[in-house]
Amino acid sequence: MADRKALIVDDEFHIVQVVAIKLRNNGFEVLTADNGADAYALACENKPDIMITDYQMPGLTGLELIEKLRATPETASIPVIMLTGRGFDISDEQKQKLGISTCLSKPFSPREVLSTVEDVLRQTADVNAG
Amino acid sequence: MNLKYPIWIFIVVLMLLSICCAMAGLMPMTALVYLGVLGGIAAAGLGFLCWRTLKELGELTRSLSTEKPSVAADVVLLKPLVTVLNTALQKLSEPIQTVRQDNQDLNLQLQLLRRRKNGVETILNSIQDAVLVADSQDRLILANPSAEKLFNFKFDSSRLPILSDAIDQSALLDMMLKARNSRVCHVRHELTIKADGENISFDCVLSCVTDDAGRPVSVVAILHDVTREKEISRAKNEFVSHVSHELKTPLASINAYAEMLVDGEAQDAATIRQFCEIIQGQAGRLNRLIEDVLNISRIESGLMKINRQTNSMALILRDSLEMMQSYAKEKNITIHTPPSILFDQVYVDKDMMTQVVVNLLSNAVKYTPSGGQVTVQIEVNDVEGTITVSVTDTGIGIPEQEMSKLFGKFYRVEANKNFAKGTGLGLNLVKQIVETVHGGQVFVRSQQGKGSTFGFVLPLAAAGQPAV
Numbered sequence: 248m249a250d251r252k253a254l255i256v257d258d259e260f261h262i263v264q265v266v267a268i269k270l271r272n273n274g275f276e277v278l279t280a281d282n283g284a285d286a287y288a289l290a291c292e293n294k295p296d297i298m299i300t301d302y303q304m305p306g307l308t309g310l311e312l313i314e315k316l317r318a319t320p321e322t323a324s325i326p327v328i329m330l331t332g333r334g335f336d337i338s339d340e341q342k343q344k345l346g347i348s349t350c351l352s353k354p355f356s357p358r359e360v361l362s363t364v365e366d367v368l369r370q371t372a373d374v375n376a377g
Numbered sequence: 378m379n380l381k382y383p384i385w386i387f388i389v390v391l392m393l394l395s396i397c398c399a400m401a402g403l404m405p406m407t408a409l410v411y412l413g414v415l416g417g418i419a420a421a422g423l424g425f426l427c428w429r430t431l432k433e434l435g436e437l438t439r440s441l442s443t444e445k446p447s448v449a450a451d452v453v454l455l456k457p458l459v460t461v462l463n464t465a466l467q468k469l470s471e472p473i474q475t476v477r478q479d480n481q482d483l484n485l486q487l488q489l490l491r492r493r494k495n496g497v498e499t500i501l502n503s504i505q506d507a508v509l510v511a512d513s514q515d516r517l518i519l520a521n522p523s524a525e526k527l528f529n530f531k532f533d534s535s536r537l538p539i540l541s542d543a544i545d546q547s548a549l550l551d552m553m554l555k556a557r558n559s560r561v562c563h564v565r566h567e568l569t570i571k572a573d574g575e576n577i578s579f580d581c582v583l584s585c586v587t588d589d590a591g592r593p594v595s596v597v598a599i600l601h602d603v604t605r606e607k608e609i610s611r612a613k614n615e616f617v618s619h620v621s622h623e624l625k626t627p628l629a630s631i632n633a634y635a636e637m638l639v640d641g642e643a644q645d646a647a648t649i650r651q652f653c654e655i656i657q658g659q660a661g662r663l664n665r666l667i668e669d670v671l672n673i674s675r676i677e678s679g680l681m682k683i684n685r686q687t688n689s690m691a692l693i694l695r696d697s698l699e700m701m702q703s704y705a706k707e708k709n710i711t712i713h714t715p716p717s718i719l720f721d722q723v724y725v726d727k728d729m730m731t732q733v734v735v736n737l738l739s740n741a742v743k744y745t746p747s748g749g750q751v752t753v754q755i756e757v758n759d760v761e762g763t764i765t766v767s768v769t770d771t772g773i774g775i776p777e778q779e780m781s782k783l784f785g786k787f788y789r790v791e792a793n794k795n796f797a798k799g800t801g802l803g804l805n806l807v808k809q810i811v812e813t814v815h816g817g818q819v820f821v822r823s824q825q826g827k828g829s830t831f832g833f834v835l836p837l838a839a840a841g842q843p844a845v
Contacts, residue, residue: 259626268637272642303622332621353626354625357636358636
């Protein structure tokens with residue numbers, strides 16, 4: 248049984264599907280959402296180990312979703328990887344302020360997503376252990 | 378004529394008369410006659426002398442007023458004066474010539490300066506940039522019509538106003554005074570001025586004018602309106618940003634699914650097929666997007682190849698409906714078609730007009746929930762010579778405040794983004810084809826939650842326009 252849980256959020260179904268398959272094939276339990284509001288509810292309910300979210304989504308944007316997570320004690324410490332179609336959208340200050348571990352620009356490679364997820368989880372575990 | 382002889386004659390006659398008088402002795406009447414004759418001759422002589430003197434003075438005056446003053450050699454009565462004058466004139470002639478030449482040069486230069494001044498004033502009055510000049514006492518000494526219009530005042534060169542009284546823009550005044558005090562000859566600043574309730578951006582160039590000793594005499598400010606340039610630059614950046622985002626989304630899917638296939642992540646034949654279909658679908662989406670962007674760009678720049686011929690609008694509708702039937706069937710949406718009409722000929726590019734109708738039908742089906750209705754109508758107005766095509770749906774509708782922006786490039790109704798995907802280019806393309814290419818007009822009516830009607834009006838084909 249998978250011991251690591253990932254939440255994937257993107258309004259593009261094909262993006263969600265490809266990342267989900269990659270992570271599932273590599274031992275992750277995967278939750279998916281196509282908008283920010285549903286993602287927030289899933290995060291509160293399931294407390295995933297990591298969240299991969301799109302930047303630009305209708306309704307709640309990626310940044311607003313992260314702000315909401317950080318403001319909620321149960322979800323405040325979930326590490327976040329952001330997928331973005333515009334590399335210059337997020338400043339380093341914003342990343343630091345919102346606790347975004349890293350940003351991946353589209354078009355991205357599923358291998359790159361997997362290795363980034365593994366790295367972020369390892370760093371989080373080290374911080375928690377240290 | 379020499380005056381010596383008449384004078385001597387006069388004297389001799391006078392003496393003779395005196396002798397005669399003496400001889401006459403005691404004959405007083407005869408003496409009186411002699412004296413009368415003598416007086417007459419004397420008066421005539423004096424008159425002659427006065428006339429002669431005046432004549433010579435006239436000649437002298439005329440001579441002095443000529444370019445080369447000199448006095449005639451036969452002047453007798455005023456000879457001493459003439460001699461002195463001639464000597465003085467000879468001494469003065471060179472400086473007089475120089476002054477006269479200088480005067481001519483100055484007149485020429487004055488003419489040139491006047492001509493140059495008129496030229497500069499014409500240039501200043503013609504340019505769109507606002508020009509202001511203030512002197513060292515903070516008086517406004519020049520303002521062109523663009524400046525008068527921008528700052529809403531009338532410049533009167535005979536009553537120079539204090540700069541701050543004429544222009545109520547503290548940032549600009551500070552810049553001008555700083556430029557004058559620091560004696561800079563060319564410095565640029567960005568400046569925003571609020572006029573008629575709108576912010577106008579200026580590229581402001583300031584230059585200090587100094588005298589020969591380097592002291593500041595005045596300061597010149599030239600304000601170039603860059604609002605439009607800024608807007609174009611912002612729109613261009615936004616467009617590039619939108620296009621790159623829209624291109625990257627299908628590209629990301631193609632890239633990711635291709636990599637999954639290479640890595641063997643698709644574990645069965647069905648999954649492999651699904652991945653391939655996704656790649657194909659996303660490649661098609663990418664192509665359509667590129668075509669839409671290129672078509673809009675071609676229409677805007679006038680480079681689109683347009684093949685206008687007389688076509689039947691009903692046939693264009695029929696072709697478009699055929700293309701959309703399967704999509705409508707997938708969503709269980711019924712499309713109601715219009716009854717045929719007698720004269721529906723329009724002078725249009727058939728492929729472009731088909732794209733217009735397909736875009737409108739596609740939007741209607743896309744934003745209508747399953748089981749809904751789409752109605753296509755066609756109406757001819759014989760009086761105005763126009764044809765109106767409309768597509769009405771029973772879809773989710775559009776909020777009132779968004780209606781004016783619907784035909785903008787990349788614009789998508791925020792509230793409807795969750796309902797269906799789109800690039801925000803379809804309606805812009807419809808507007809460009811109908812209005813820019815065919816001189817028609819698009820229209821929209823909508824009620825949120827009840828549905829929308831999108832359509833266009835085109836002129837009917839005129840007699841003699843080439844048919845297909």
